[in-house]
Amino acid sequence: MGITERREKEKKEMRGLILETAMKLFLEEGFENVSLRRIADKIEYSPATIYLYFKDKDEILYALHNEGFEKLYALQQTTLDIKDPLKRLWKQGELYINFGLENPEYYNLMFIMRSPAKKICEENQWETGLRSYGFLKDNVSECMEAGLMPMAEVEIATFSFWAHVHGVVSLIIRERCVIIPEEFLPHIIKGSFDFMMEVFKKK
Amino acid sequence: MGITERREKEKKEMRGLILETAMKLFLEEGFENVSLRRIADKIEYSPATIYLYFKDKDEILYALHNEGFEKLYALQQTTLDIKDPLKRLWKQGELYINFGLENPEYYNLMFIMRSPAKKICEENQWETGLRSYGFLKDNVSECMEAGLMPMAEVEIATFSFWAHVHGVVSLIIRERCVIIPEEFLPHIIKGSFDFMMEVFKKK
């Protein structure tokens, strides 16, 4: 049945168009200033049409949240060519922080906003998030097994690492560091990450 | 002029009533489900009346944000009886995390939400926040001067500490750790805080 097949493809294309347009608007104007009606306007459809492709607004946010995790995971993979697991972990932290600072809207969806998390909790679909977390955890445990860092519970060391980088990114993108002059920020970020990373070094 | 004096007192009381009611509703039902109209209903005034006491909704959030910092600062003060600055710093971290987990709505206002931060940026009034940060920074620098922790830039060590505890609290209250069974959470939190705090110990 080539016809229903094409139908499905068109449906996917439409979903894609909606997501693309939504994200574009989010990036340009921030979440607060983008409504379903404005997305509908931009793609020249009625607001009601969007509901034929997404159950509600949260489902759009959830889809974009997943997109974000795809991007992050792709980035994480680029560290695999680093042989030393400790150096690789270091790189992953820098990468995470940069990703967050350069893609605040994605970061917001993935780690801060409430609505997409609601959807995920209800339907128990943390897959993409867990995949990235697992990648990090494996790296930590590799460091430990190689005797490059002090022994500790892997879960705890990983969470500690994540908490730090998340803390840095979220404090900055939610503008809790505006008293720090912009030109000093990179120094503070790099410095505090390196400071924290000392615990991952064997004494 | 006892009359204009009383007028001002009444004005303050009304502001207080609005703030109190607003926070009560926020705590009971979460920010998403509380509107100005519902606050107005609860105090049995018209929504328009609120605008005689607050410029807009953000001003209410800003006032409550300050209330949150008062609470936090009061808590911080309770650590002053601890003589050892390193132990005091430790206590401050635990205190911060507990405050965040037990008062997620206040924490949200103080460190996550966008709208109150906007107000603050525009009017450059970080006072209460900076006071708490300063308190923490002084403690860190005291540890360093006493030779209890490795030497480092105070600003960097402080920010690193803050990033960690903020990371922990915000990941949890924004439900990014729901895969971790609730009974393990305290262990992970304490463990990862202690893990991070190793950098504050002299080797």
Next chain:
DNA sequence: TTAATAACTGAACAGTGTTTAGAAAAGGAT
């Protein structure tokens, strides 16, 4: 060409924050 199915939309609903014109209440002066 007609019947059935799918895609789409106008209009409405119930809600939001905010503004404004005018009513109600309070205070001061006669």
Next chain:
DNA sequence: ATCCTTTTCTAAACACTGTTCAGTTATTAA
């Protein structure tokens, strides 16, 4: 107690929001 002024309050409207649904238009099958 009356009049006038000032303050306090609110009904109603405005321009939005997400969402639903009856009804229209377009596409496909017979």
